[in-house]
Amino acid sequence: MEEHRGRFGVEPICSTLGVSASAYYHRKTAAPSPLEVEDGRLIEVIRRTHKKNYEVYGYRRTWKALLRAGEQVPRCQVQRLMAAHGIRGAKRRGKPWRTTTPDPGARRRPDLVGRDFTANAPNRLWVGDFSYVRCWEGMVFFSFIIDVYSRRVVGWQLAGHMRTTLVLDALRMALGTREHGADFALVAHTDRGSQYTSVLYTQTLDDHGVLASVGSVGDAYDNAMAESFVDSFKTELIADRVWPPRPSSNSRSSSTSPGLTTTASTSPSATSHPSSSKKPTRPPTARFATANYQGAPSRSPQTASQNAGSTESHSRKTMTRPITT
Numbered sequence: 552m553e554e555h556r557g558r559f560g561v562e563p564i565c566s567t568l569g570v571s572a573s574a575y576y577h578r579k580t581a582a583p584s585p586l587e588v589e590d591g592r593l594i595e596v597i598r599r600t601h602k603k604n605y606e607v608y609g610y611r612r613t614w615k616a617l618l619r620a621g622e623q624v625p626r627c628q629v630q631r632l633m634a635a636h637g638i639r640g641a642k643r644r645g646k647p648w649r650t651t652t653p654d655p656g657a658r659r660r661p662d663l664v665g666r667d668f669t670a671n672a673p674n675r676l677w678v679g680d681f682s683y684v685r686c687w688e689g690m691v692f693f694s695f696i697i698d699v700y701s702r703r704v705v706g707w708q709l710a711g712h713m714r715t716t717l718v719l720d721a722l723r724m725a726l727g728t729r730e731h732g733a734d735f736a737l738v739a740h741t742d743r744g745s746q747y748t749s750v751l752y753t754q755t756l757d758d759h760g761v762l763a764s765v766g767s768v769g770d771a772y773d774n775a776m777a778e779s780f781v782d783s784f785k786t787e788l789i790a791d792r793v794w795p796p797r798p799s800s801n802s803r804s805s806s807t808s809p810g811l812t813t814t815a816s817t818s819p820s821a822t823s824h825p826s827s828s829k830k831p832t833r834p835p836t837a838r839f840a841t842a843n844y845q846g847a848p849s850r851s852p853q854t855a856s857q858n859a860g861s862t863e864s865h866s867r868k869t870m871t872r873p874i875t876t
Contacts, residue, residue: 593624594632601638607787609633609640641786660748663764664740668776670700674729677705679741680777681718684789694721696739697780704780715749722752726759740764742774 552564552575565572583591600616601608608616610630617624633639670676681694694717696706706725710717722739729737739756741747743765756763766773 590628590632593622593628594636596620596622597629597632597638598636601633605787607641612640641790659743660753660763660765662740662766662773663738663762664766664773666772666775668699670698672735673698673700674737675700675735677725677737677739678774678777679706679718679721679739679747680774680781681713681721681746682781682785684785687793692717694718695777695780696721696725697777699776713746715746715751718746719752719755722755726755726761729759736762738762738764740766740774741777742766743768 552561555564561575562572565575596617597613600613600620604612604616610633611626613633614624614626614629617629664676664678668676668678676699677696678699679694679696681692684691684693689711691709691711692713693709694707695704697703698705705728706721706723708717708720708724710720718741737760739761741764746752747763747765753763771778
């Protein structure tokens with residue numbers, strides 16, 4: 552309008568555009584409306600909240616974060632402002648990598664959950680699964696076990712393979728957090744992958760009095776809670792980022808994720824941990840927990856490396872001890 556008003560005049564241009572000349576002059580000279588002032592303030596708050604949460608929140612989770620921060624705004628206003636300024640959440644993409652290979656010869660365990668992922672107390676129902684993280688060196692696989700009641704990741708492990716020891720290390724870590732002498736049943740629910748139906752894994756469950764439960768083959772809904780965690784973890788922390796070395800991706804897994812994880816320390820040797828004959832050593836990797844349930848206090852990298860070094864030294868002494876008759 553300002554560019555062509557000297558050539559055509561204001562009223563002909565307004566008539567062509569279908570607006571009144573008085574509306575043009577009012578818009579030009581009047582002060583911003585209260586809604587425009589509020590939109591200008593709120594969009595800055597939305598930008599800070601979106602950046603603070605790794606730029607992964609969509610308008611629904613951003614709106615809930617604003618409510619927790621004391622901003623009483625309608626959801627539609629947050630959606631409108633984010634769409635108008637091109638602020639978007641994380642998108643789910645990527646090619647699938649098959650991590651669940653059913654074992655046709657394994658004895659089938661029953662499904663004790665029936666897609667009812669609820670529990671009335673901690674350590675009553677666990678769900679587990681494992682997936683992968685792409686990096687320049689190849690694939691890093693991570694296994695985890697979640698307590699359904701608290702939504703806390705009570706066991707995890709990262710490794711460069713998909714062998715049974717990957718999921719077994721996560722199970723042993725979870726069992727280490729369970730109170731001894733519990734007089735109630737605990738159900739550990741997973742998919743029908745060969746790692747979870749192996750003799751070593753099922754025997755460990757039996758030794759600790761844990762009931763094994765597995766879903767059907769090729770049905771993600773039977774283990775929907777674990778699948779949902781994998782999707783959120785990879786979408787919000789792993790996707791759209793480049794991970795050159797494997798320790799880098801492990802370090803990222805240990806940092807704080809919005810609504811999913813708490814801050815914890817890692818060890819450079821997170822993918823290989825020496826074992827002890829007396830008690831399984833917890834892998835010095837990330838500690839995950841929900842925002843409302845604080846996990847156990849994390850160890851510093853120096854303490855983790857010292858423990859790993861002492862265990863390795865003990866293993867060398869045991870190996871070099873002479874055999875006597």
